[in-house]
Every structure is written in structure tokens, then in C-alpha cells.
Amino acid sequence: MQKYLRLLNLRLDVVVNDICGLTGLLIIHAICNGEKDPLKLAELRHGNCRKTEEEISKALHTNGREDYLFALNQELEMYEVLQSKIVQCDVEIEKILNSTIGKDDNKRQHHIEPKKHKKINKNTPKNIDLNLMAYQYFEGVDLLAIEGVSYSTVLSIMSEVGLEGIKKFPTAKHFASWLRLTPNNKISGGKILSNRIPKGSNRLKIALRNAANAIGNLKDSTPLSDFFKRINFRKGRVSAISATARKLAIIIWNMVVKNQAYVNPEGYLFLDEKRKLGLVKRIQKQITKFGLTNEEINFATN
Template sequence: MEVINPQAAGIDIGSRSHWVAVGQTEQDVREFGVYNQDLFGMADWLKERNIKTVAMESTGTYWQNLFAVLISRGFHVILCNGKFTKNIKGKKSDVMDCQWIQKLHTLGLLSSSFLPDEQTEQLCTYCRHRSNLIHSAASTSKKMQKYLRLINLRLDVVVKDICGLTGLLIIRAICDGESDPLKLAALRHGNCRKSEEEIALALQSNDRKDYLFALQQELETYDHLQQKIEQCDVEIEKKLAQIIDSDQDKREHFIDPKPHKRINKNTPKNIDLNLKSYQMFEGTDFLAIEGMSYSTVLALMGEVGFDGIKRFKTAKHFASWLRLAPNNKVSGGKVLSSKIPKGSNRLKIALRNAANAIGNLKESTPLRDFFQRINFRKVRVSAVSATARN
């Protein structure tokens, strides 16, 4: 086969050491550690061997520091998916792995994975950390509901969300030592559908001190997580302002607020995502699309960004990267399979959630009608995937 990259190296990424191959002989392979001085030593050794381009697997998070060092030294780095380098025959070792990667890269058989720009990557870190905090808070909420049930305080029956306005007021009063059902029911918020009498009937405690102690601990954890989420929102706002203020084309756009758009408790309160997203994507109003929520737009900004979307040639390439396009397998003129490939990311999950919300709409819209047609011919799972792809 024709050599495409003659000055190429292959790196097998590890947690304790990295194996580097610049050729197929034993003398062309070296092992380097993972400390900072080892990474710079690897870059110097590659410079001595006149290497121009480097290929490596995206193994966990171990590749990130090495990737940054090699990019700063002027190397062209290819970060490839590990499934494209696992066809080696015979015995498997770190030396053989790095030589196999080097051979594939020399022949031009490896393609680079998508990586966002530095600003979008930093925003992605904040957004993902915020999402993890929300999941932790949801887990803490379930534990509070469990301990309330063990104390025989069936707040979950009379209140839709125990971490809503009414639920948190009652839980805080319980943790402060209040046990009178009537006084607890008097804390009911005006928007609560249940009456004070119904709430009081559900708040007959069995006075278990151990469960009450555990409930107090979980409430403190929940409050701590909410504080961390607010701090994360401040950092996200700073990063969005930095990205938008550095680009004149983004700053000049303005859009009126959407008061009809629902804002739930997990939506950042200090960020006008309607305006920020409109400026980020230079005049594209994603929130005008039915089913799109603030969390979906935030995931879109954090995972790919405006410059990241432009790096895909067509919308079909973008849908394929999201694992939303059918993977047709044809042999002998016969379609063997057309299932969507395995794999997922946070943006795919957000778009599927938006598509599911479109399927629940009562009013007729183009996307909702499309969803119903697919749902009628196939199943809801296929309709969700097809609508998310559109």
C-alpha cells in the first residue's frame, strides 16, 4: 500500500506509561512515563526522529495532557477511536499495539475524532460538571423521599415534587424538630393542589430518631449541591460572556425574551440562555423549535459550539457523528441490518429528550406530525430517533 504519512508515529496510551513507535523495529519503540517531564521528553525524542504527525487512541482521559503537549510542540496529532485499531493479529502487547497504530497511520488508514475548540472544551467542562451535580442532587432527593417514607411522612403522595417550594419548606421544618401535622401543612404554598387537610393527614410521624437524623444529613447534602450548582452557573455565565464578547459577529445579535418558554428548577437562573444561544450561533434561534428546552440548547453550546458544527460537511455527517443515522449493512444486495450504531453522548441524549417532548405535544406542528407518522408505522423508539435526527 502507498505510504501517506512517512514521518508518522504511533502511541499506545496507558495509565502509568505511554509506548511510542516511530518504526517497525525494536529500536524504534520507547516507553515514557506520564509525568510532565516525561511528556516533554517524548516530544523532544519525536523531534529528534523528525516526526511530523502522531496518532494515538482516545483511552479514557489519559490522552489529554499528552495531546496538549504535542499540539503545543507543533505536531499534527490524530486522536482516533480505539475500535479502529483493534484488528491486530497474534499476541497482544503494548509494543505491538503502538507499532500497529504507527503502521496504520503511516498508510493513512486512521481518521481523527471530533474535538471542539479550546473555548468550547472549557465550557463543556463546566456544563458536564453541572449536569453531574444535578444527577447527584436527584439521587439525594430520592434518599430524602425514602427516609420520609420510613418515618411515615408520606409527603410524596400529596406533593408532586418533594424538592419543590412546598416540599422543601415542610422538610426543613421537620428537620428543625417540628412534628405537628397541622403546623407542617400550614407551610403549603399557594400553588399546591392539595389542601392543608389532605397534607396534614399524610404527615403523621412515627418519631423514629435514626431516620430523622439521616434525613437531616441528606438535606444538608442537597443544600450543599444546590450551592455548588449556583457556583457552576456563575462560571458558565463568565465563559459564555468571554466567548461572545471576543467575537464582533456574535455581539451584534439581539432577540426578545420568550416568556412562554418553561423554566424548570434545573435551568440556570442567572443566565439568559435565550439571548446567549442566539448570539452564540449568530442569529439562529434554536428555542423557536418545538421541543427545544434551555437544557438542550446548553448541551448544544457546550458539546460542539458554533465552530464545531461548521466542521461537519453536511447535516448527515453531523447526524452520523451523533449516532442517530441508520447503519445500513448490505451484502449481496440484501440489507442485513439498518439499526442505529451503538454509542451515545450527552448531546444525543438531549436531542432524544427533545424529540420525546415533541411526541407528547397536543397541538399539531410539523415535527409533531412527523413523529406521529413514524410512531404509527414503527414504534416510539424509532420515532424518537428519527425526530432527533431531523
């Protein structure tokens, strides 16, 4: 649709973020119905659109090519057919989730409050409370508490491995290795020759990498976003996405298998903070081992 809009000299993609959004689809429908007046098309602007009607109208002066208009109409009809198929998939997803949760009393007993801060985009299945269903499906484990993990990420986990599938992996490292997120270290004579991530992918790996990329775009400082930024500074964004995706896989395995809530562990601290923490723990261990007192250690006091 965007291609034929450009050929019609209609730069809708310049004035709206998504031509398949509320404003974009209303304008495309009007164009296919024969409307050519830029001012009337701009009046279809949704209230949340950042651009004004005047700015939108300047981008909607068509050249009137009938062949391109016909092709645009064809693409719009195809888009609507695909959207109807997606709705049917959403209905089937809801049926399967209701069937899985309804058969298990342990799953059905859990309840969680809605998350208002989680963004619901147009690709999120409609009329499904995924926040509640995911919490019940994973038997009281709230994966959506992890920053960067969206509804689509949780759906990918359900569809690709599921609750029982994750539990089949003996350790979190096995799970991350199966996802091909663990470096394949090639060692000769005690020297690491290569530590690239193996080739190959699956839908869950892609979903975790998308979640890692979202973490990298966070404006607020969190342990995971700080971890992402540190790797990004040293090795680049691609390596940071892979490392953070592996970190997410480890966290998800521990939460699901051990039935733990999401906690920001010490492992996300910067390297100097980790060294300092380790040094303090070793000193405390030695003090306890030898039973030393403050006088014997000769601590300086203010």
C-alpha cells in the same frame, strides 16, 4: 430524602409533584427542625400547590423514628451542598458565555425579544438570559424557536460541539452520523439485513433524545409532533424518539451552518401527502416541458 421520608411514614411524594419544589423543601426543613404536627406542616403549602392543606396533612403523620430523622437531615444537608455547587457552575457558565460573546462584535450585535412561552424549570441556570445569549452565540440563529428544544438542549449544543464544531461537519448527514442517530444499514445482495442505530452515546445525543421525547408529549399538533406520532404508530416510541432526534440534528445543522431561520419543511408531511405533492410536481414539470395547453390536456371544468 424521599426514601427516608417514606421510612418516617411521611408520604410527601404523594401530595406534591416534586419533593424538592417550593412546598416540598419548606416541609422537609420543618421536619428536620423537629416539627411533627401534620397541620402545621401543611400550612407551609405554596399557593401553586394543587393539593389542599387538609389533603397534605393526611399524608404527613410521622412514626417519629429518630434514626431515620437523622438520616433525612444528613440527606438534606448533602442536597444543599450540591445545590450550592450547581450555583457555582452556573456562575462559571455565565462568565464563559460573556467572555465568548464579548470578544466577537458579530455575536454581540444581535438582539432578540424574550420568549415567555419557554418553560424555565429549576434546573435552568439562574440569572442568565439564555434566550439572548444563545441567539448571540449562534450569530443570529434562534435554536429555541424549534419546539421541544429547551435551554438545557441549547447549553448541551454549546458545550459539546459549539458553533465552530458544528461547522466542521461537511453535511447534516455527517453530523447526524457522528451523533450515532443514523441507522447502520447492513446490506448483502441488495437486501437490507439490519438497520439498527449504532451503539454509543454522548451528552448531545441524550439532549436531543430528551427534546424529541418532549416533542412527543406535545398536545398541540405541529409538523415535528405529527412526524413523531407517525413513527410511534408504526415502530413504537423508542424508534420515534431516535428518528425525531435525528430530524432535530438535521434541522440544527442547517440552521447553524446555513444561517437559516426555523421553517417547517415539507419533509414532515405524512407519506400520502408527500406522494401527492411529488405527483403534482412531476405533472407540472411534464406540462411545462411539452408546452401543453388546457384544451390539449382536456381539463374538466365546473
